[in-house]
Amino acid sequence: MIEIHPLSAIGEVRPGDDLAQLLVGATVAIDIDPRETDILVVTQKIVSKAEGRFIDLAMVTPGTEAMKLAQIARKDPRLVELVLAESQAVVRAVPHVLITRHRSGHVMANAGIDRSIEQAARPRA
Template sequence: MTTTTSAFSAFALEPFPTITPGDDLATVITDVLTAQPTKLQDGDVIVVASKVVSIAEERFVELAEVVPGPAALELSARTGKPAEIVELILAESTEHFVAGDRGPIIARHHLGYQLTSAGIDRAGTNGAWLLPKDPDASARSLRDAITASCGATVAVVIADSDGRADRQGATVISIGAAGIAPLRATEHTEPEARTKRQEETLTDLVAAAGLILGQRGRGAPVAVLRGISYEASDAGVASMLHHAP
């Protein structure tokens, strides 16, 4: 049985500089950590907003270079979304459906995630950010660099802001992880002496650091969680998806 967490603490890495395309995100994170009064400890989990990972990895697309096809034009007319954005959604996904009369568009990204708009984030009126090419690999790279620099054995979770098909508003889910098992199993014995076992998406629970990360740039893009009980693993978020990449 996996030990559950009875209490934990969390803090944002602030002030955090603006990330620009091509930046070494791991170095930026370690520089901010060095300036923090609280230092990393073994077992800490660093939660990173996917947006800054996408920016550092130069996942930008100019909308002027996107040519919408007939399917995108039809879906754009139905939902009111720009046809270029809809074309990107279709290009980045394997299937989709429209929740409600005019959206949102819920799409299964080719990496296996089911996300609003295939995880595409508008960048003003002229561009868009795609998800990191391989979020689990991005998480491993960040974990290795941060561990080497700071000397503490840590885990990294990449979190993405996402809407849900059944409700308004946005939540936060994990799309990449390193050093932490994405699932945990808990057991308890009921009065009838039956043992019930439940798997939980632990990295999604950890992504609740979105309380600190905020939405659409309103908050810090990196947070540290301390006191989380977890098993070390590099299986990654992809390992728990029903639809493999």
């Protein structure tokens, strides 16, 4: 039987956070004692946030390939430059879609980069 337990006690993940410690604390908060055969699923977003992987697009200068792909995909050339930097290959580029093979080997949209504006850079109260 499969059971799914959301770990809502993690809270906002910030750059420099010890993700393993946050996950352990979240399992303790909901009184779960993980077993050796259990699977813990974590989103790439919280990993990136803990690693402090943020960049100001104003600091990015797109190259020729990024400019060409940006026209095809109708995306910001600076974003496309970042996607290319994280990718091994472009799998598909059509209007509003840019699918790449990430340098880790996974195939995903925009090399897993999102453009959400986060509060993570602000110090904790």
